[in-house]
Amino acid sequence: MESAPSSFPPAARTVSPTSRGRRTWIAVVGFFRVLRANPLTMAGFVIVVAIGVAALIMIVDPHLLTRYGPDQLTTSYNLPPSWAHPAGTDGIGLDIYSETLYALPLDLAIAFAIAGTAMIAGGGLGLVAGFWDKPGTVGGYVSIVVLRITDIFLAFPSLILALAIAVSLGRGVWQLIVAILLTWWPFYVRLVRGETLAVKHLPYVTAARAAGVTEGRIVLRHVLRNVLEPVVVYFKLDIGTVLVTLSTIGFVGLGLVYPSQAEWGSMMSYYQNAGLITAQPWTVLGPGVAIFVTVLAFSLLGDGLRDILDPRSRRVLAGTGSGSITAAQPAEPPLPAAEAPAAPEAPTAA
């Protein structure tokens, strides 16, 4: 991705004399500087990493974290939290703590699948609609159609449309993903189109065009990379929002079927409908705390990073002596992972 093809303008080749590994290192250092600037962002990052590790362990070897298998019935019923059962047990002897942990990889996977697909599909549409939007051309008409359809979808509160689609599709993992995905992509169209419009008239795009780079290559190599950063930050914040929507559908009773499939929203729905919330609040507490902490962690991380992308906020952060955030970033191209908090207005090959 980083190898400069011969069609690049000369300036592009001289911009980064450093090796790829070195540049990745700079990005990593920059990322940690950003985290250090705000303790909350750091806290969010640490919890997100911990949750990710826990999810991986649950996939590889669940017995490192819990003593019970999925759906394994213990012989203790309706127990409040104790050392043996950190989140108590329910009426049929399920250990709430293990059930909550078993739901973790599934909830995260569904959330990432939805937000990721929405980002790629919606973002792709937004990129195309933003870049080729000259009125009167084919691209212009495509752009208008895409934006009109986006407007219609955006008119629906996403939860409500997702609920309506979920009820017509039925219950299950794929149905849930499709229902939310259908309401989720328009946000990314809006976001990426806006960013593309802001970027596409910048001098480095003109320079690339003057150097004979094809339009398709300009989009993929120059525009996309500069648009990517705010999108990836939004994506992190979005994981939390998807999780909330996902679990709300579960809570309404249109998501997965607990206890056969553990998902936080469905767990809460199941115990709430069984009327256990006052008698045995721990049954609801386990999944409730899990979803709250997960969403909060992604929001802390995403919100903090978004602040740094916001030039107004960055100025203040830099001014309060919390580490010079912009100075850490030479005129680097935003790296593939887009973790680099480079100033959005510092373009790749200007």
Add this chain to the structure above:
Amino acid sequence: MGRSPSDLGIFVGKRLVQLVPVLIGIIVLTFVFTHISVANCAVWYPHASKSTLANCQAQFSKPLTTQFWNYFVNLLQGNWGASVAGSPVYPAIATGLPATLELVFASLFLMIVVGIPLGVMAAQAAGRWGDHLVRVFYLTGWATPTYLGAVIAAIFLAPYLGLPSHGEFTSNPPPFPQYTHMSVLDALLAGNLPWTVDAIKHLVLPATVLAFINMGIATRMTRSSMLEVIPLDYVKSARMKGLPEFWVMYKHALRNSLITTTTVLGVTAGGLLAGTVVIEEVFGWPGIGAYAYTAIGGGGAAPNFDGAIAVVAVFAVGVVIANLIADILYGILDPRVDWR
């Protein structure tokens, strides 16, 4: 630059014309997700009589264009079908909508009264602990799933605070006519003070939960636009002429940053309306959110498709109108917008 009152008419007119394709799109989309993806009468009318089923089957066997036309005409005529039990949809939504609007406006009020000052405080303390605390507060709301917040408030907070957690009034129906179906307004219209207090008490918890969950948007936006305004010269000169910091912030700086916040508050309508689905169900609020919950088949009931289509469309139209209002307000508030 046209900003005379007659130009405002053009400005609003243009926005209204732009709405037409979106409204038609909403109708088409609800049609696609219901009539095409679930063309099965047994699903639509689970406990219906044979004649209803035959009637429905006859509907579905018609060509799609005819089906759409019938659907469209029925929608415009307020002929929105009936629930599984046979009660018509339109009157239920017509009486539920004001109750939902009351809840949404109450939350919007709380978001403005609490969320905006918090944003100002965060901007004043940017990068310091005050800022972090405010951020934790609004992200906590953001990260709380609506049902979790509602259930905690209804079951644990309500007895603790001595607030009611179910319905609009202590006894239903109240001893006065409900003209508007907005509980507080009805009680006020009847001139009945104890019942007004009762209605407000019932409104407090659901509105607070709804506002708390959506607070982040108001606070975040205020903070961000305050940060943009605070370094400007006119704020400095206000400070230099010796105005107390409070007035500098709330009279001079906030006034400019409110323009963006107003627009964003219009956009939160979607979040507020979506939040009512679960909140109204948990708090027994007789609005269209609780209606949507039942119609969609929440809690394991059989879904009522006629009701679900109508209520989803009403929600979408609500969002469109809120966006329109925000758009027009922005045009009026920001002197740089050309109305022509």
